[in-house]
Amino acid sequence: MSTNVLRTADGWWVVRCDRAVPVETKAVTTAELLADRAAVHEAASSDESGTPVADLVALSPVTSPCRVVAQMVNYRSHARDSGFKGEIPPAFFRKASGSVSGPGEAVVRPAHVKFLDYEIELGLVMGASLPVGTVVEERDLPSYVAGLVITNDISAREVQLTKTQFYESKSYPTFTPTGPYLALLEPEDFTRLLDLRLKLSVNGELRQDRTLADMIVRPAQALTLLARFQTLDAGDLLLTGTPGGTALKAPPKPVEKIGALLPPAVKWKAFFKSQAKNPHYLSRGDVITATIATPDGRIDLGEQRTPVTDAK
Ligand SMILES: NC(=O)N[C@@H](O)C(=O)O
Numbered sequence: 384m385s386t387n388v389l390r391t392a393d394g395w396w397v398v399r400c401d402r403a404v405p406v407e408t409k410a411v412t413t414a415e416l417l418a419d420r421a422a423v424h425e426a427a428s429s430d431e432s433g434t435p436v437a438d439l440v441a442l443s444p445v446t447s448p449c450r451v452v453a454q455m456v457n458y459r460s461h462a463r464d465s466g467f468k469g470e471i472p473p474a475f476f477r478k479a480s481g482s483v484s485g486p487g488e489a490v491v492r493p494a495h496v497k498f499l500d501y502e503i504e505l506g507l508v509m510g511a512s513l514p515v516g517t518v519v520e521e522r523d524l525p526s527y528v529a530g531l532v533i534t535n536d537i538s539a540r541e542v543q544l545t546k547t548q549f550y551e552s553k554s555y556p557t558f559t560p561t562g563p564y565l566a567l568l569e570p571e572d573f574t575r576l577l578d579l580r581l582k583l584s585v586n587g588e589l590r591q592d593r594t595l596a597d598m599i600v601r602p603a604q605a606l607t608l609l610a611r612f613q614t615l616d617a618g619d620l621l622l623t624g625t626p627g628g629t630a631l632k633a634p635p636k637p638v639e640k641i642g643a644l645l646p647p648a649v650k651w652k653a654f655f656k657s658q659a660k661n662p663h664y665l666s667r668g669d670v671i672t673a674t675i676a677t678p679d680g681r682i683d684l685g686e687q688r689t690p691v692t693d694a695k
Pocket residue numbers: 454455456457458461465502536538623624625
């Protein structure tokens with residue numbers, strides 16, 4: 384059975400149902416906590432009654448600085464939304480770890496961003512170093528991945544598309560809400576990954592709802608592909624892609640073909656003029672709720688609830 388931990392300004396906690404017990408540890412960072420599993424086990428097995436989780440203000444259970452890497456177009460449903468046909472070459476991009484924010488912290492829309500979008504993603508938190516050249520088989524996953532978190536890959540679409548800039552468009556402060564829980568997995572829990580259901584709603588309206596069965600490149604292969612050119616260490620975060628249902632939708636093929644004939648500036652101006660009619664982009668006052676869990680609750684990453692606000 385997985386163990387849920389959360390982090391507050393006062394330290395680390397083990398969650399048991401709706402109460403939490405403090406972890407007696409000197410660990411501050413996620414990597415330090417992962418190196419002190421004995422303290423986590425002690426808290427998990429203590430008979431302390433604990434504190435109501437509702438009384439705690441959770442911070443991101445992934446501390447920064449750390450590496451934040453993300454998989455691109457890794458769900459068939461999102462590939463369809465994005466107008467992709469046929470085989471999609473696996474690809475990665477980076478996000479600034481300064482974008483990592485709390486599970487209840489406001490997402491801040493920068494003044495120059497009009498098309499702010501949401502992307503629920505399952506985050507893998509590394510528990511050990513992954514040296515370059517490592518080949519990760521399914522059975523090896525417990526040796527590298529310590530646990531799972533809910534993340535939201537907030538994206539400034541006009542920056543992303545007009546500048547083909549994945550890094551900038553997804554790296555502004557508060558653009559990676561993470562948590563509330565870091566679910567530390569036992570080896571047998573890894574057999575349940577495909578049952579995980581990702582759900583995201585905006586103001587209570589369901590927008591994204593898929594399981595990992597819709598995923599294209601699964602965690603073991605993703606880590607192997609990533610390790611061809613870079614390393615990861617304990618505490619680093621891999622976002623595994625978003626399913627369909629984002630606000631952004633590719634235009635119909637004929638429109639796309641005409642667009643391809645136009646100078647880029649004209650094409651994007653026309654494209655975003657049409658997107659301006661799309662009510663699904665995020666705006667001030669919206670509230671995003673995101674959950675990831677197996678149907679039986681054996682793995683449950685909690686509920687992330689983030690309001691949207693405008694930069695001052
Ligand atoms: N469209 C886009 O940015 N998608 C990626 O972030 C993804 O597939 O998760």
